[in-house]
Amino acid sequence: DVKVTQSSRYLVKRTGEKVFLECVQDMDHENMFWYRQDPGLGLRLIYFSYDVKMKEKGDIPEGYSVSREKKERFSLILESASTNQTSMYLCASSFGFNEQFFGPGTRLTVL
Amino acid sequence: GNSVTQMEGPVTLSEEAFLTINCTYTATGYPSLFWYVQYPGEGLQLLLKATKADDKGSNKGFEATYRKETTSFHLEKGSVQVSDSAVYFCALGGRRALTFGSGTRLQVQP
Numbered sequence: 001d002v003k004v005t006q007s008s009r010y011l012v013k014r015t016g017e018k019v020f021l022e023c024v025q026d027m028d029h030e031n032m033f034w035y036r037q038d039p040g041l042g043l044r045l046i047y048f049s050y051d052v053k054m055k056e057k058g059d060i061p062e063g064y065s066v067s068r069e070k071k072e073r074f075s076l077i078l079e080s081a082s083t084n085q086t087s088m089y090l091c092a093s094s095f096g097f098n099e100q101f102f103g104p105g106t107r108l109t110v111l
Numbered sequence: 112g113n114s115v116t117q118m119e120g121p122v123t124l125s126e127e128a129f130l131t132i133n134c135t136y137t138a139t140g141y142p143s144l145f146w147y148v149q150y151p152g153e154g155l156q157l158l159l160k161a162t163k164a165d166d167k168g169s170n171k172g173f174e175a176t177y178r179k180e181t182t183s184f185h186l187e188k189g190s191v192q193v194s195d196s197a198v199y200f201c202a203l204g205g206r207r208a209l210t211f212g213s214g215t216r217l218q219v220q221p
Contacts, residue, residue, distance in 0.1 A: 004154075033208055042200065042213040043155075058208065090154055098143050098162075098204045102154035 003027070004103035006091055012109045019078040021106050023091030032074035033100065034058075034066065037088040049074055081110045113138045117201050117212035124191055124219050132186040132215045134175075134201035143204035144168075144177050144184040149214070150197045158186075158199070191219045 007022035025032065031050050035043040035058075045058030047066040055066050063085060067075045074093075078085055088107050092100040118133040136144070143162045147155040159168030164179035173188045184201060196219045201212040 035211075040213055043209075043211040045208050048208050056207070092155075099145065099157055099160060100209055102147075102156070104152075104154045 004091055004093055004101050006089075006103040006106050008106050009104060010107050010109075012111065013078075013081050014111050015082060017078075017081050017110075019081050019108065019110075021076040021078075021089055021091075021108070023074045023076070023093075023103055024072050025074075025093035025101070026072065027093065027095070027101070028071065029093035029095050029101075030071070031094045031096070031100075032068065033092040033094075034064075034074065034076045035090045035092065036060070037090055037105070043090065046076065081108075083110050086110045113142070113203055113205050113210040115201050115203055115210055115212035117199075117215050120198075120214070120216040122215060122217050124217070126193055126219055126221050127190045128219075130186070130188040130191045130195075130217065132199055132201075132217070134184045134186065134212060136182050136184065136201075136203050138182075138203055138205070138210075141179070144175070145202040145204070145209065146173070146175055146184070146186050147200040147202060147211075148197045149200065155200060191217070193219045193221050195219050 004025045033048040034046040049068040065077045091103040094100040114137045145160045146158040148158045159170040161168040161177035167176045198214045202209040
């Protein structure tokens with residue numbers, strides 16, 4: 001079974017802090033994705049990566065950056081957290097641009 | 112661009128009732144279509160998929176048929192259980208990533 005793990009299930013940070021969310025997959029997938037999930041808005045793509053050191057902006061990249069130094073790991077960085085970044089963050093991976101496998105999510109609260 | 116429209120929730124049903132969750136899409140070409148389910152406190156899991164027109168995806172008693180003429184991929188189940196209570200997301204595949212609908216919460220009462 002494909003396994004996608006995320007470093008934290010719950011995280012509480014203060015405004016202005018730098019926040020790192022880590023995601024690891026164990027199936028050698030070339031594609032990895034970061035989404036945020038908000039009530040009534042579904043999932044919105046923040047960034048995705050189709051290879052090591054390669055990244056592409058999604059629909060809502062403002063305020064976020066990403067890093068992919070190794071194939072199995074994809075990090076989401078909030079350079080200076082703000083309250084409007086309080087959300088559920090979901091990581092996913094795929095082989096090809098079809099079926100994606102998701103991690104359990106990180107619920108981030110920014111105070 | 113691609114978009115997915117799902118019916119608003121929550122949908123509240125009694126156990127053993129018939130379920131339909133509507134999903135329509137707008138896309139260029141013939142994308143793959145998916146239904147994902149999210150149980151409380153968990154990430155999304157793939158429920159079923161269809162890769163071409165008239166394909167029927169099925170899993171755990173759920174079914175959905177890829178209808179190109181109506182650009183729809185409605186989710187159905189003949190008899191729901193309390194354990195089916197979750198949020199259901201319709202999604203379509205694209206060249207970059209999946210495009211998701213806003214999700215439909217299903218509540219099944221005993």
